[in-house]
Every structure is written in structure tokens, then in C-alpha cells.
Amino acid sequence: MLTISSLSKKFGDFQVLKNININAEKSQIYGLVGSNGCGKTTILKHIMQVYKQDEGYIAFDGEEVEKNSEIIKDFYYVQDTLYFPYQYTLNKLFHYEKLMYNMSEEKFEYLLKYFSIDKNKVLNKMSKGQKKQAAFVLSIAAQPKLLLLDEIVDGLDAVIKRKFWDILIKEVMDNDMTVIISSHDLKELDNICDKVGIMHEGRILREENLEKMKEDIKRVQFAVEGEFDPEVLKEFGILQHVKIGSVFIVTLTGNTEELEKYLKNTHTLLLFDKLSMSLEEIFITELGGVGYGKEE
Amino acid sequence: MEKKNNFMPILIYSIKEKKNWVLLSTVIIFLTTTLIPYILRADEEFFIMFGIVELFILVLINCLVDNSFLHNEPKLTYYMSKPVTLSRQIIINIVTNSVFTVYLVALIVASVVFQGLDYDILKVFKMLIPWLSAIILLASLSSILSGNTLMAGAMTIFNFCLPLIILLVTMFIFSILENIVIGFSADVLNDYFIKNIYKLDYLYFTRYVDGSIDLVYLLLLPIILLFIALLIIRFVKRRKNENTGFIVFNGYKYFVAVFACLIIPASFSISFSRYTGMGSRLIISALLAILSYYIIIAFVEKSFRISKSSIKVFAVSMVLFAAVTGSTILVASQYENTVPNPEDVQMVYVGSSIWSVNSASEFLGDRSHEDISFTEWKRNHGMIIYEDINSIESITELHKQVLMDQTYYTDPDYYWMSNLVLAYWMKDGSIIRRDYKLIPEEELTKEHADKNEIAHELLISNEYKKQRFYYLYDEKYYSGRRLFAKLRSINDYSTIIEERDLKDLRDVLKKDIDNQYFDNTSFAELFMNDMRPKAVMENEQGYLLEIYEKVSNEDINYLDELYFNESFTSTIEYLK
Numbered sequence: 001m002l003t004i005s006s007l008s009k010k011f012g013d014f015q016v017l018k019n020i021n022i023n024a025e026k027s028q029i030y031g032l033v034g035s036n037g038c039g040k041t042t043i044l045k046h047i048m049q050v051y052k053q054d055e056g057y058i059a060f061d062g063e064e065v066e067k068n069s070e071i072i073k074d075f076y077y078v079q080d081t082l083y084f085p086y087q088y089t090l091n092k093l094f095h096y097e098k099l100m101y102n103m104s105e106e107k108f109e110y111l112l113k114y115f116s117i118d119k120n121k122v123l124n125k126m127s128k129g130q131k132k133q134a135a136f137v138l139s140i141a142a143q144p145k146l147l148l149l150d151e152i153v154d155g156l157d158a159v160i161k162r163k164f165w166d167i168l169i170k171e172v173m174d175n176d177m178t179v180i181i182s183s184h185d186l187k188e189l190d191n192i193c194d195k196v197g198i199m200h201e202g203r204i205l206r207e208e209n210l211e212k213m214k215e216d217i218k219r220v221q222f223a224v225e226g227e228f229d230p231e232v233l234k235e236f237g238i239l240q241h242v243k244i245g246s247v248f249i250v251t252l253t254g255n256t257e258e259l260e261k262y263l264k265n266t267h268t269l270l271l272f273d274k275l276s277m278s279l280e281e282i283f284i285t286e287l288g289g290v291g292y293g294k295e296e
Numbered sequence: 297m298e299k300k301n302n303f304m305p306i307l308i309y310s311i312k313e314k315k316n317w318v319l320l321s322t323v324i325i326f327l328t329t330t331l332i333p334y335i336l337r338a339d340e341e342f343f344i345m346f347g348i349v350e351l352f353i354l355v356l357i358n359c360l361v362d363n364s365f366l367h368n369e370p371k372l373t374y375y376m377s378k379p380v381t382l383s384r385q386i387i388i389n390i391v392t393n394s395v396f397t398v399y400l401v402a403l404i405v406a407s408v409v410f411q412g413l414d415y416d417i418l419k420v421f422k423m424l425i426p427w428l429s430a431i432i433l434l435a436s437l438s439s440i441l442s443g444n445t446l447m448a449g450a451m452t453i454f455n456f457c458l459p460l461i462i463l464l465v466t467m468f469i470f471s472i473l474e475n476i477v478i479g480f481s482a483d484v485l486n487d488y489f490i491k492n493i494y495k496l497d498y499l500y501f502t503r504y505v506d507g508s509i510d511l512v513y514l515l516l517l518p519i520i521l522l523f524i525a526l527l528i529i530r531f532v533k534r535r536k537n538e539n540t541g542f543i544v545f546n547g548y549k550y551f552v553a554v555f556a557c558l559i560i561p562a563s564f565s566i567s568f569s570r571y572t573g574m575g576s577r578l579i580i581s582a583l584l585a586i587l588s589y590y591i592i593i594a595f596v597e598k599s600f601r602i603s604k605s606s607i608k609v610f611a612v613s614m615v616l617f618a619a620v621t622g623s624t625i626l627v628a629s630q631y632e633n634t635v636p637n638p639e640d641v642q643m644v645y646v647g648s649s650i651w652s653v654n655s656a657s658e659f660l661g662d663r664s665h666e667d668i669s670f671t672e673w674k675r676n677h678g679m680i681i682y683e684d685i686n687s688i689e690s691i692t693e694l695h696k697q698v699l700m701d702q703t704y705y706t707d708p709d710y711y712w713m714s715n716l717v718l719a720y721w722m723k724d725g726s727i728i729r730r731d732y733k734l735i736p737e738e739e740l741t742k743e744h745a746d747k748n749e750i751a752h753e754l755l756i757s758n759e760y761k762k763q764r765f766y767y768l769y770d771e772k773y774y775s776g777r778r779l780f781a782k783l784r785s786i787n788d789y790s791t792i793i794e795e796r797d798l799k800d801l802r803d804v805l806k807k808d809i810d811n812q813y814f815d816n817t818s819f820a821e822l823f824m825n826d827m828r829p830k831a832v833m834e835n836e837q838g839y840l841l842e843i844y845e846k847v848s849n850e851d852i853n854y855l856d857e858l859y860f861n862e863s864f865t866s867t868i869e870y871l872k
Contacts, residue, residue: 011538045373048373048376048377049376050372050373050376050377050537051536051537051538052536069381070379072377072378072379073379075377075379076377077373077377079370079373079374079377081369081370082370083368083370083371083373083374084374096309097378099302099305099306099309100302100306100378100379100380101379
């Protein structure tokens with residue numbers, strides 16, 4: 001289990017991370033989502049001890065990472081801006097990393113075939129997508145306990161993305177791997193994440209199991225006869241509301257049955273439907289709540 | 297997951313990865329130290345030295361390239377995310393580069409052996425091995441401190457030269473001091489500082505090139521390397537990898553900026569110390585320091601707007617520099633008016649050459665010259681040193697006069713030097729050296745006359761003559777030698793008398809020298825020791841007597857050139 005507690009960090013005078021708390025369980029895929037520059041990559045680099053925190057701590061399976069750097073042996077980080085040593089082929093890099101990790105040759109060969117990658121091609125001559133696949137293959141072959149993937153599917157086509165998730169889910173199920181994925185592609189994360197942390201301006205706004213989050217944040221559309229002021233619905237935990245024609249679309253945290261009952265009692269209810277919410281919509285709602293994307 | 301101790305396998309892997317550099321270096325060294333001199337049939341030793349320069353460049357480039365991962369965010373993240381700590385990665389690079397360096401040194405040695413050159417050329421490695429070891433460590437340290445590989449290279453050189461930079465700053469302080477505290481010479485202080493306190497020849501191992509390795513070498517080398525290694529460990533732990541810019545650590549950034557901004561005014565001040573006044577030099581030095589500091593900080597911080605903290609650091613540093621300079625001046629000024637008690641003085645020099653004083657001190661301190669006496673050494677160096685108590689008393693009296701008045705009477709066309717050097721070798725073994733910059737004046741004053749009077753006494757003393765004209769007055773020297781003289785005309789340098797035995801001229805010369813009177817220029821003559829009568833210089837009329845010893849018919853040893861004019865009446869009369 002990965003625990004990040006009260007993590008804070010300043011870059012010079014700029015507070016990059018503010019009191020970050022993250023809990024990712026074993027065999028869990030944790031999605032780290034947030035606005036651009038909110039500190040997702042910075043958190044991942046703190047986990048890998050590339051950066052040192054000003055306050056707080058990071059622990060894995062109860063052991064503090066800063067005090068026991070040996071734990072990093074069980075971590076594998078695939079960064080957003082990939083780097084490969086000069087003139088290295090995937091095969092050469094595999095053998096180099098074998099000196100540091102318990103690399104599985106069997107998995108490596110299997111994944112090469114699965115993704116159709118030429119292991120003898122110089123990595124820096126590969127396309128961006130191929131490089132991502134190569135990095136992913138190495139990360140899976142390394143069999144880490146904690147896998148950190150930074151924008152791993154960014155720029156990949158849908159087929160490759162699907163292949164990625166299939167392999168990842170299989171690894172998590174078979175090997176109890178914990179995965180932290182930071183991504184802008186929220187639709188993709190929606191399908192695979194167990195838990196999500198929504199970040200904005202260096203803070204975790206909300207951390208929840210995705211299912212629970214979806215249960216907590218609901219969206220309904222309704223129409224009533226005559227004039228209606230949505231402000232009267234404050235007690236139902238209204239997060240957002242919008243009126244399209246005569247139909248109100250409301251995002252709320254309160255009970256939808258209670259809302260329907262209230263509307264029926266107070267107005268002539270013409271329409272009332274519950275709508276499903278995607279992670280992306282939850283994300284926009286949460287960030288909208290702190291004013292993001294609503295600036296003049 | 298099984299925990300691996302991966303240090304050795306990664307180290308071996310890292311060494312194997314050097315194969316391309318090894319091949320390239322082998323070709324370069326072989327080509328420049330063996331093949332080219334063979335084809336050109338040129339001086340092989342020059343090419344070996346050239347190979348050594350290449351060796352330094354190759355080692356430095358390799359160290360910087362290997363540590364360049366610290367200066368690129370994705371690269372740094374890649375290596376730091378691997379289960380090898382940053383310290384271990386640095387150690388792996390240091391060991392790999394040490395192995396690479398040993399290989400290159402072996403190549404140079406092989407080249408010397410292969411060409412059958414004198415093995416003495418390899419003596420230089422007694423100094424170069426410490427240098428190379430230090431450079432490998434300093435390159436790592438500088439890479440940790442810097443956020444850019446080019447800057448890391450520059451900082452490696454800066455750190456390597458830091459002891460020299462400190463010396464330059466000290467020289468700067470001394471150059472200020474010599475203008476404020478009279479009698480103190482920056483040259484003397486520097487010489488004393490280097491020889492007795494700040495022994496750079498030990499620090500840079502230069503003294504071992506011609507000497508043998510001793511215990512100091514064996515202790516000092518590991519201490520220096522250990523010190524740099526401890527700095528590496530400290531800064532690796534404290535490095536903030538998120539920091540960008542040319543220099544990662546603020547403290548180090550200011551350290552470099554402050555020292556670098558002192559180098560330029562220091563160089564200026566030292567170079568122009570003899571041509572400019574103290575006030576203008578200080579003003580120019582301060583302006584240069586401010587400008588240099590601003591440029592360095594603007595460059596390092598990549599901004600023309602200088603931060604408040606940078607200004608504070610500069611102000612504090614300058615206050616500190618002023619405090620150190622002030623304290624040094626304060627300490628020195630306590631000795632400004634000190635004139636030794638004649639009873640405590642063993643011997644004293646009065647002249648104008650601080651270099652001669654340093655040479656004499658070196659000679660007296662070095663026991664390896666026991667085959668030659670000090671008297672002989674003085675003769676060879678044309679140096680007059682007084683040991684007689686009366687002479688010493690006269691000189692201390694003269695010293696007191698100089699402290700009261702730093703001018704002297706002279707004709708500017710005649711005498712041109714204005715440095716009076718006094719050196720007392722004390723009975724307790726210490727040496728007091730003073731160097732006064734005197735101002736020539738054309739109007740005779742009472743102070744001038746007082747100094748001339750004392751100087752005259754010294755000039756007519758037997759002790760002076762016995763040293764200055766030893767071939768005439770020193771019986772011990774004179775007896776049993778074949779001494780001759782040749783007379784020339786000053787006008788056209790033509791020979792008037794080809795060769796005359798000195799014994800024929802000795803009495804008349806002695807008579808004329810005894811009667812010689814420098815009048816108002818006695819003091820100037822005493823410390824300049826010129827002995828060219830004014831008339832000779834002005835009219836180019838007179839004679840030059842070349843004194844020489846015939847050791848054999850082939851071996852002639854020239855002893856002196858004696859200029860004289862009609863005032864040497866006895867000699868002129870005799871020669872007619």
C-alpha cells in the first residue's frame with residue numbers, strides 16, 4: 001500500500017504541493033487527474049525520490065521511502081518525457097535494467113510479440129508511440145510492486161491503448177501490483193481506475209473510489225412548469241446547474257429521490273431523469289467548484 | 297522481489313561501456329605521441345607533453361559527460377528512478393573514470409618506453425597523478441553543484457584553481473597594504489606568505505616533480521582527495537534536483553561570484569600597482585568588482601534584474617574583505633616604525649633589490665650549497681651585506697631617517713631607481729625586510745644631507761670597499777689570482793689598453809676610489825650602487841675598465857666593469 005501523508009513542496013517561493021494525502025491500496029489502479037501544472041508529475045517524482053519533500057512523508061507497505069531507499073527496487077517509473085540512454089536498443093536496455101530489477105525474460109519476449117516491437121531497433125529512432133510501448137514493456141517486465149505511469153497513453157491510438165490496459169489489468173490481478181497513473185485522458189482512466197485523486201493547484205481536491213465518487217456525485221435533468229430558481233435546491237448539495245431551454249441539468253451530492261419528491265411537492269414536474277456521470281464530468285465538476293475553467 | 301546488490305555488476309557494465317572512448321583515446325594518444333613524432337623525426341618529448349595535455353582533456357570530457365545526467369531533467373529522472381542511489385551512481389562514474397585514466401596514463405608510459413625516451417620525463421606524473429585524481433573528483437563535485445554541463449566544466453577549472461585564486465586575492469590585499477604601510481612590500485609579503493604559510497607547491501605537488509615522494513606527499517594526497525569526496529557526499533545529499541540554472545546551490549553561486557569578482561580588480565590592481573595611485577586604484581578596483589559581480593550574477597541567474605539577496609551577499613562580502621584587509625593593515629602598521637636594535641642584528645643589506653635579499657635568504661637557509669661560501673655567493677651576485685657593528689648602527693640610523701622622510705636628493709637624469717630595500721638578518725634567525733618607495737627631489741634639504749652623510753660613511757668604509765671592489769681590497773681574494781684589466785673608451789667602446797696586470801693598477805685605483813666622493817648623491821649611490829660618475833653618463837666621455845681573472849688562457853672570468861673619468865686622477869696619470 002502506498003501512503004502519502006501531508007506532503008508539501010516549494011520550488012523556490014512557489015508552493016507546488018500543499019498537504020497532499022494519497023492512499024493507494026495493493027492491487028489498485030489509482031488515477032491521478034488534474035489540471036495542467038497542478039503537480040501530478042511532481043508527486044510521482046517525489047515517490048521516486050527524485051525530489052525531496054519539504055514536509056510530510058511517503059511510505060510503501062509501512063516503510064518510509066526517504067529512510068529506506070532500498071524500497072525503490074520495487075518501484076518502476078515511466079516518465080512522461082521519455083529518456084533512453086544514447087544508442088541503446090530495447091534489448092540492450094533490458095539487459096542493463098536486468099542489473100537492477102528482477103526482469104522477466106519471459107514477459108519481455110511475450111510483450112515484444114504482443115506489441116510487435118523490434119527489440120534491436122535503436123530506441124531513440126523509434127516513433128513516440130513505439131517509445132511509449134517500449135517503456136511500458138520494460139516496466140511490466142521489471143515486475144514492480146508499484147508502477148508509476150505518467151501520461152502513458154498520451155499520443156497512442158485506441159488499439160494500443162486497449163492493449164495497454166489489458167496487460168495492466170492482468171498484471172494487477174496476477175501480481176498484486178499497485179499502479180498510479182497520471183493522465184489527461186480521463187475517458188481512458190474511467191474504464192480502468194479503482195480509485196481517483198483529483199488535483200488542482202498543488203492540492204488533492206478529492207480522493208475516492210471511482211464507484212463511490214460516481215455514487216456521491218449525481219446528475220439529473222428536470223423540467224417544471226412555470227418559473228424556477230435552482231438556488232432553492234441548495235440543501236441538496238448542488239454543485240452545478242445549467243438550463244438548456246426549459247430543462248435544468250443539475251449536478252449534486254444530495255439524494256436524488258429526495259430531490260424528485262421535493263420537486264413534485266413544490267412544482268408541477270414535467271420531466272425528471274437521472275443521468276450517469278463519467279470521470280471526466282466529475283473532474284470538470286470538481287474543478288469548476290474551485291473556479292477552474294470559469295475565469296473571466 | 298529479491299533484493300539485488302547491484303553495485304559491482306553496474307560498475308563492470310559502466311567500465312565496459314567505455315570501450316568506444318578507450319578506442320578513440322588509444323588512437324589519439326598513439327597518433328600524437330608515437331606516430332607523428334616518428335614520421336616528423338621531431339622532438340618526441342614535446343609530443344609526450346602534448347599527449348599529457350590530451351590526457352587531461354580526455355579525462356575532463358569523460359568525467360563531465362558521465363555526470364551530465366545531472367543536468368537534464370528526463371535523464372536525471374530516469375537514472376534517479378532506478379534502484380541505484382545518486383551517490384552510488386557518482387561513485388560508479390568516479391571509479392569508471394579512474395580506470396579510464398589509469399589506462400590513458402599507461403598509454404603515455406608505454407609510448408615513452410616504446411620510443412626509448414629518457415624516463416625522467418615520467419617524473420612529471422608524481423605531480424600529474426594527484427592532479428588527475430583531483431580533477432576526476434572535482435568534475436563530479438562541480439557537476440553536482442552545477443545545473444549545466446558547460447558550467448560544470450568551468451566550475452571544475454574554477455575549483456581546481458581555487459587555491460590560486462585565494463592567493464591572488466591575498467596578493468590584492470598585500471598590494472593595498474604596501475601603499476598604506478610604508479616599508480612593507482607586496483613582493484616580500486607574497487614571498488613570505490607562499491614560502492612559509494600558504495605552501496602551494498605542496499598543495500599542487502609541484503615540488504615533487506624534481507624531488508622524491510615523501511611522507512607529506514603520501515599523507516597530503518589522500519587528505520585532499522578525502523576532503524573533496526566528503527564535499528561530494530555532503531552536496532549529493534543536499535542537492536535539490538528541481539533547481540535549474542547554471543549553479544544549483546545558492547551558497548556556491550555566491551561563493552563563485554564573490555571570488556570571481558575579486559579576481560578582475562585584483563589582477564588590475566597588481567598589474568598596475570606601479571603606475572597608478574592608491575586612491576584611483578581602489579576606486580577602479582571597487583567599480584570593477586561591482587561590475588564583475590553584476591555580470592556574473594546576471595549570467596548565473598539568467599536575469600538582468602539582480603536579486604536583493606545577491607546585493608546583500610555582495611555587500612557582506614565586501615565588508616568582510618575590507619575587514620580582513622583592514623586587520624592586515626592594522627597588524628602591519630604596528631611594525632611600521634620598527635627599527636631593529638643594532639645589537640640584535642647579525643648582518644644587514646641596504647640596496648634596491650628585494651630579489652637579491654630573497655636569494656640570499658634562500659642560500660642561507662638551504663644547506664645543500666655548502667660547497668660555496670656566502671662570501672663567494674655575495675661576490676657572484678654583486679651583493680653587499682654589512683656585518684660590522686658600526687655599519688649596522690649607521691644603517692639603523694639611516695633607517696630611522698628614512699622613516700621620517702622618504703625623499704632623496706638626486707639628479708633625475710642620473711639615478712632612476714627609487715626603491716630602498718633594507719634587510720636585517722637577526723641573531724635569533726628571523727629576517728626583517730623593508731622596501732621603501734622613495735621620492736626623488738632635485739632640491740637639497742637638510743633631511744637629504746643627513747642621509748647623505750650617513751651613506752657617505754658607509755661608502756668609504758672598508759667593509760663596503762672590501763665587498764664592492766673585492767678584487768682590489770680583499771687580500772684573501774687577491775692573493776694568488778691572475779687578475780687583469782682592459783681599458784676602453786666610453787665614447788666609442790674602442791680598446792685603449794688591451795691587457796694590463798691588475799697589480800700594476802691596484803694602488804692607483806685604490807687611491808682614486810678612496811678619494812672618491814659622491815657628495816650630495818651618496819645616499820642614492822648607496823642603495824643604487826651604480827658607480828658611474830655623472831660626467832661619464834652625461835658626456836659619454838671617460839673610461840671603462842674591464843676587470844677579469846684568467847683561470848687559464850682559455851677560461852676568462854669577468855669580475856667587474858669600472859667606469860671612471862678625469863676624477864680618477866692617479867689612474868689616468870698612471871695610464872698616460
